[in-house]
Amino acid sequence: MSEILRVENLVTQFRTEYGLIKAVDGVSFYLNTNEIIGLVGESGCGKSVTMLSVMQLITNPPGKIVKGKIIFEERDLLQLPANGVEMRSVRGGKIAIIFQEPMTSLNPALTINKQISEMLQLHLSQDKKKARITSASLLKLVSIPEAETRLDDYPHQFSGGMRQRVMIAMAMSCNPKILIADEPTTALDVTTQQQILDLLQNMVTKLNTSMVIVTHNLGIVARYAQRIYVMYAGRIVESGLSKDIFHDARHPYTVGLLNSVPRLDEPLGRKLVPISGIPPNLINMSAACAFLPRCQYKTETCDQRSWPDLRQIGPSHFVSCNVNIKENQ
């Protein structure tokens, strides 16, 4: 298994009239070939901005990738101009992204054929005819029935699940090395969610790619991801193998998340243990750990020191907390 993407110390900030927002504040992660990793966190924790930064899709101003490295195919993507030829061939071609809203990410005024063909014509320089044939086979690949006739349909003629399939077909059209799925099923029903995620999982094995699933749903990453990164307020607070996170969580936030969600298989009558307080406001944050106001394990020293860096506690298990919560329990 070799590494295909490595993000090092990524910092993305937004300058707003209310102050500086450190949306991504020193995030590092890596992705191996044929691997599915999960990036978990609540809304506003910076998980989507991290992925948009990888694609260099941050609008400047107000946003800016301040520093960091994004190593892909032995090059630092951040050294490439965002709108240059090279970055454009990476974006959509070698790294493809699937967004949450299949309703808004497709162009309502163009047929599905036009939208998939555009990718093929641009990235693979296919002609119109060839692109249409490829598009049809892509629709078949994502199990859309009557693919040839549906090519001439417009997005509104598809259901939500079908639209997401079209998005996947588009993303897969240029045989990307990396697939980024940003909340791919949040707008969908559970049975459709399962279909779509199973499809994505099949694609990863069949087409030899790798995938990052960005989600707030712990169940989804437990089912599909091999390694997990938990994000809070712009930072990775815990990372590790799936079993590290779910069976041996060490960051108070991860523990809190796991306790606050009911599980289908748990005995009835368990009282949910919520995380008290609300997610932090990211404007002009202090240097201390952002989870402190909500943390039930905090010690006196926590207030005085800055947010701890990730430290290794297992072969591939990292946590950014100095309190040993296992001892404190």
Next chain:
Amino acid sequence: MKTELNDLVVEVNDLKMYFPITRGLLNRKVAEVKSVDGVSFMVKQGETLGLVGESGCGKTTVGRCVLRLYEPTAGHILFKGQDITHLPESKIRQLRRSMGTIFQDPFSSLDPRHTAGNIVGEQLRIHHAYSSRGEYRDKVAELFRMVELDPQMAKRVPHEFSGGQRQRISIARAISLNPSLVVCDEPISALDVSIQAQIINLMEEIQDKLGLAFLFISHDLAMVRHISDRVAVMYLGRIVEITTSFELYQNPLHPYTKALLSAVPIADPVIEQQRQRISLAGEVPSPLRPPTGCHFHPRCFFASGECNKMVPPLRDVSPGHQVACLHV
């Protein structure tokens, strides 16, 4: 007035709600959407009935019929023994004193120009449920405390609150007249994961304190199982299975319930690897042209020849467990 614990709050019999589809200048009716097509259930005092299903299955419509925001096409709704199915508009307002509602979106369900105190106290004012200004203020403050908000916050307007706090305001408004039933339509799905548990715990506390009945509508199966005493699973306008929360996961009988349960991932990678997954083919058909017979038969892995001819009745398979399937 103290009622018996097993008293029925709501009884719904063979409820049907059809929406016409009209065309042209004269609004000619060309078709109808059978949003709810023969639904029966009851909710007892102090009980939570969960209503789950995928989008378009009619669960919200059922809730709105019970609140009499819609006048049902057919069937009967009894509220504390009184038939409210076709109650005239003039009497509905009186009826709604005993019903509360919590909606999904805490951002659009609160009037942005009113203060939180005004919103919570609106029903008290409409129904003149106080004798002096002082009593009104005390009541509103008391409601704020019940949902764990500082009564000082009553002067703020909705945009000054977070999503979770706004949902607390919705809850305070829903319980302001001490209702017997609160219809909760996806009350937590717009909230962050870490906030959901706060709201659910609060709702459970308030239910214990006031002896309310909840009709809890949601697509989040795990949460519904957690909060409900009994769960009804809906598919395309019909209830396919009603059972206790315990039985739902231990012994699901309808093929759709089984598929739905298996589609919900459990936050445990080891269990996930061992779990058997049932993958449903296709999608939920349009309620405009539902399949004949059992609505689920085109996607069902047990379907046989008779399934597309006969509508399976909801029948008892064990005490408190009803299923609508010919093959159970």
